[in-house]
Amino acid sequence: MEKIKLCCARCGFTIEEYRADEIASVPRKAKRYKYLLQKSSICPSCLASGRLKEVRVMEEAGPVAAPTVEPKSSAAPVAQEEHAESPTPMMDKISEGAWPSHAAELKKTKYPVQMYEQALQKRSTQWGYGGYVSLPGVAAGVLVRASARPDLSKGSNFLRIMDPCGNFFKTDAMRSLCDIADKYAYGLLHLLSTGGDLEMLGIPTENLKPAVDEIVKLGFDVGSTGDDFRTSEECIGPGKCDLALYDTLGFREAWYKRFLDDIQYPRFPHKVKCKFAGCPNDCVRGAQKADIFVCGVFKDVPTIDQAKVKTWIRKGGDIVHACTRCPGGSMSWNRKTGLTIDADSCMHCMYCANKISGVRPGGERGVAILVGGKMRGKYGPMLAKVIVPFMKAEPPDYKEVFDFLEKITEVYDEHARKKERMGDFLLRIGINEFFRLVGVEPSARLFGQPRANLYYHWEPEEIKDERKEIKPATQEK
Amino acid sequence: MPGIGIPPLEANLPPILKRNYGKWISHEHPRPGVIKHDSENGEPCYTVRAGMPPNARVSTQTLRKICDVAEEFAEGYFRVTQRNSLEFVGVPARRIDELIARLAQMGFPVGGTNRSLHNTVCCTGYLHCHLAATDPPAIMKAVSEMLLKEFQNDCLPAKLKISGSGCLNNCGEASCADIGIVGVHRDLPPIKEDKLKGCELPLVISVCPVGAIRPKGPGMIEVDPKRCIHCPACSVACAAMAPIGSPDGDGVAIVVGGKAAATGNGPAIARVVVPYLPNNPPYWPEVTDTIRKIVDVWTAGARQDERVGEWIDRIGWEKFYERTALPLSFKVVDGYDARALEYAKSNVRFRW
Numbered sequence: 097m098e099k100i101k102l103c104c105a106r107c108g109f110t111i112e113e114y115r116a117d118e119i120a121s122v123p124r125k126a127k128r129y130k131y132l133l134q135k136s137s138i139c140p141s142c143l144a145s146g147r148l149k150e151v152r153v154m155e156e157a158g159p160v161a162a163p164t165v166e167p168k169s170s171a172a173p174v175a176q177e178e179h180a181e182s183p184t185p186m187m188d189k190i191s192e193g194a195w196p197s198h199a200a201e202l203k204k205t206k207y208p209v210q211m212y213e214q215a216l217q218k219r220s221t222q223w224g225y226g227g228y229v230s231l232p233g234v235a236a237g238v239l240v241r242a243s244a245r246p247d248l249s250k251g252s253n254f255l256r257i258m259d260p261c262g263n264f265f266k267t268d269a270m271r272s273l274c275d276i277a278d279k280y281a282y283g284l285l286h287l288l289s290t291g292g293d294l295e296m297l298g299i300p301t302e303n304l305k306p307a308v309d310e311i312v313k314l315g316f317d318v319g320s321t322g323d324d325f326r327t328s329e330e331c332i333g334p335g336k337c338d339l340a341l342y343d344t345l346g347f348r349e350a351w352y353k354r355f356l357d358d359i360q361y362p363r364f365p366h367k368v369k370c371k372f373a374g375c376p377n378d379c380v381r382g383a384q385k386a387d388i389f390v391c392g393v394f395k396d397v398p399t400i401d402q403a404k405v406k407t408w409i410r411k412g413g414d415i416v417h418a419c420t421r422c423p424g425g426s427m428s429w430n431r432k433t434g435l436t437i438d439a440d441s442c443m444h445c446m447y448c449a450n451k452i453s454g455v456r457p458g459g460e461r462g463v464a465i466l467v468g469g470k471m472r473g474k475y476g477p478m479l480a481k482v483i484v485p486f487m488k489a490e491p492p493d494y495k496e497v498f499d500f501l502e503k504i505t506e507v508y509d510e511h512a513r514k515k516e517r518m519g520d521f522l523l524r525i526g527i528n529e530f531f532r533l534v535g536v537e538p539s540a541r542l543f544g545q546p547r548a549n550l551y552y553h554w555e556p557e558e559i560k561d562e563r564k565e566i567k568p569a570t571q572e573k
Numbered sequence: 574m575p576g577i578g579i580p581p582l583e584a585n586l587p588p589i590l591k592r593n594y595g596k597w598i599s600h601e602h603p604r605p606g607v608i609k610h611d612s613e614n615g616e617p618c619y620t621v622r623a624g625m626p627p628n629a630r631v632s633t634q635t636l637r638k639i640c641d642v643a644e645e646f647a648e649g650y651f652r653v654t655q656r657n658s659l660e661f662v663g664v665p666a667r668r669i670d671e672l673i674a675r676l677a678q679m680g681f682p683v684g685g686t687n688r689s690l691h692n693t694v695c696c697t698g699y700l701h702c703h704l705a706a707t708d709p710p711a712i713m714k715a716v717s718e719m720l721l722k723e724f725q726n727d728c729l730p731a732k733l734k735i736s737g738s739g740c741l742n743n744c745g746e747a748s749c750a751d752i753g754i755v756g757v758h759r760d761l762p763p764i765k766e767d768k769l770k771g772c773e774l775p776l777v778i779s780v781c782p783v784g785a786i787r788p789k790g791p792g793m794i795e796v797d798p799k800r801c802i803h804c805p806a807c808s809v810a811c812a813a814m815a816p817i818g819s820p821d822g823d824g825v826a827i828v829v830g831g832k833a834a835a836t837g838n839g840p841a842i843a844r845v846v847v848p849y850l851p852n853n854p855p856y857w858p859e860v861t862d863t864i865r866k867i868v869d870v871w872t873a874g875a876r877q878d879e880r881v882g883e884w885i886d887r888i889g890w891e892k893f894y895e896r897t898a899l900p901l902s903f904k905v906v907d908g909y910d911a912r913a914l915e916y917a918k919s920n921v922r923f924r925w
Binding site: 262 | 575576577578579580581582584585586587590594595597598599600601610611618620624625626627628629630631632633634635636637640643644649650651652653654655657662680681682694696697698699700701702703704705708710711714717718721738741742743744745746748749771772773776779780782804806810812815816818819820821823831833834835836837838839840841842843852854855856876877878879
């Protein structure tokens with residue numbers, strides 16, 4: 097059986113390998129293979145960056161032997177003893193106080209503390225260039241980081257582990273993760289990165305593969321680096337919240353089942369972050385951070401339990417103030433009729449449901465889909481834009497929503513430039529063009545406000561006689 | 574080998590949540606740091622929320638202690654929230670005091686619910702990043718220390734979220750926090766000619782937001798010093814243009830008024846109010862003083878449930894600068910893109 101290996105051009109480290117027939121028959125792998133060939137990558141072994149070299153080898157068919165990774169101690173992040181014992185005045189200062197300190201935590205691990213201490217003393221970071229790499233069979237989830245101070249640390253690799261639903265951890269699972277972190281890494285965990293993953297820091301290159309294997313054996317998985325779907329972030333939803341408008345945790349589980357290949361095999365123009373919020377309170381900050389944001393919405397007016405509202409007022413709730421804070425000005429309170437909400441001006445923003453006990457979000461629930469939120473990209477922070485104001489989210493497979501997400505990524509994949517985030521792509525081609533490409537119907541709920549200037553483009557095909565009065569009856573005869 | 578996806582939902586969900594999945598009807602805040610949820614079954618669920626070390630960096634030693642506490646009080650489960658705080662769910666009502674005392678003994682303050690300072694979020698900064706212009710974990714430690722009273726008591730007009738990013742990449746999501754700190758560089762990126770061979774030059778040129786990088790002869794590029802906005806885009810794309818920054822060039826910008834929820838005035842991106850403050854480890858007094866000033870003025874002037882951004886929308890930037898006495902600079906209205914004029918005022922509805 098012929099095998100195709102993609103190796104580092106400098107040291108020959110195998111980054112990824114495929115069967116030759118796989119590339120011919122599986123389009124996803126072919127796409128990935130083509131992508132890797134064109135891309136400049138960083139070798140996890142020697143940290144050289146550049147194009148990969150293709151090596152074809154004949155191997156006997158049979159059980160695939162575990163790929164051997166050449167032990168290479170050069171990138172091993174060894175904390176050097178003499179530095180670990182040397183004084184760390186800055187870190188000592190940060191360790192003091194009533195608030196738990198990260199500096200104190202660092203000192204309990206094998207993290208090379210002098211790297212942090214020196215950074216604080218010199219007022220600039222001591223780490224060097226880094227990036228995403230692949231291991232044989234592990235396309236995403238591994239990051240390397242070089243060191244600008246080879247005397248203190250040789251560099252440090254880390255793994256991104258996709259967090260379990262709702263960021264809940266069973267203690268057995270967490271203890272096993274701790275064991276892996278102690279055995280292979282610094283013994284330092286980043287419990288939740290802002291992207292929603294768990295990061296295990298400081299794994300020597302030769303231990304990356306064994307560490308991944310152990311993590312997978314434990315039931316966790318790595319991923320979420322490079323130009324693919326990043327780990328989703330989702331709110332706790334129906335698990336522990338009375339406001340959730342759809343099952344965010346179930347939705348997330350189904351999303352992972354459907355898109356796992358796109359999560360673990362980078363192939364998009366740039367990263368795509370998906371975030372799922374159960375209601376417009378948006379605990380995951382999807383409006384700002386998500387390329388694709390699925391937000392729970394409802395259409396009916398919030399329901400009011402007058403008796404409960406009265407109990408809430410008796411306990412000290414300020415109903416008059418709550419009415420003034422309603423952004424639509426649609427709540428009114430009267431001792432006789434109780435609390436009423438005007439259906440026309442209600443924005444369904446959840447303020448009343450958040451604050452007043454007895455008011456709950458109304459029926460006719462579904463999801464809205466927003467695209468293009470980002471924190472940086474090329475043109476700075478941008479809020480996500482509505483592309484679908486309402487869609488039913490039907491468990492268990494959420495087919496309608498997921499098909500639509502796939503359509504968005506197809507358009508993005510085909511039309512966006514390399515390293516162009518969804519928001520920058522929208523800014524370049526224009527939101528109306530994006531609506532046309534994805535194929536959505538115009539709706540007033542898609543518009544923030546119509547344009548003020550009158551400079552727009554018409555296609556020749558759109559020009560026709562649109563007068564109503566003309567009845568070409570005579571011509572027909 | 575990967576390919577198994579995330580653990581199933583049931584594997585890590587506490588039994589009390591499995592029993593009441595989707596059946597919750599209301600929530601309340603009985604005391605700071607504690608949330609009570611009621612379900613249709615009549616089963617109350619108490620959650621105790623505690624602060625965490627900045628950046629949620631925890632050693633395995635501490636994590637095992639947290640696991641012990643979770644096994645003792647919360648049936649062996651704990652949770653990390655979206656704002657990096659630690660939550661124990663399903664704590665029996667009679668054991669809440671005991672749990673709070675136990676957490677205090679371990680050095681974890683309990684709070685961060687309702688109208689208080691919520692736990693801070695930040696990126697890794699100097700801990701593990703080559704782009705960092707400042708060290709948000711250390712700043713967040715100093716800020717949390719300063720606002721500990723606000724974290725442990727419901728004494729603010731509305732919730733207050735403070736986040737920090739080490740550079741303009743904004744991994745620490747400063748732009749969606751009420752008060753954010755962002756590390757800024759002020760130097761030009763270096764061009765290390767020997768390393769330039771490993772770079773994809775067309776990509777490096779195209780990632781620059783302002784077109785300040787242009788080709789200069791075969792295999793060589795140059796940076797236009799007049800145009801450069803010191804974002805680390807090229808440093809990410811090419812090892813030859815990293816690291817950007819210097820001890821005196823790097824510093825901190827302060828942004829205010831970000832918010833995600835649809836309530837109030839809707840989601841908003843934070844605006845820059847202070848374009849530069851120097852790095853001053855380990856406590857960053859200039860930064861913490863500015864944040865203290867903004868928090869104090871906001872607490873004194875805002876109505877109940879009015880987040881920082883909504884308060885500024887109501888009183889206007891004139892009054893904001895007047896009350897906080899922050900130094901003014903045209904850098905806060907300077908825009909390099911097509912939306913530049915948006916930042917200038919186009920009406921005469923002044924507040925005097």
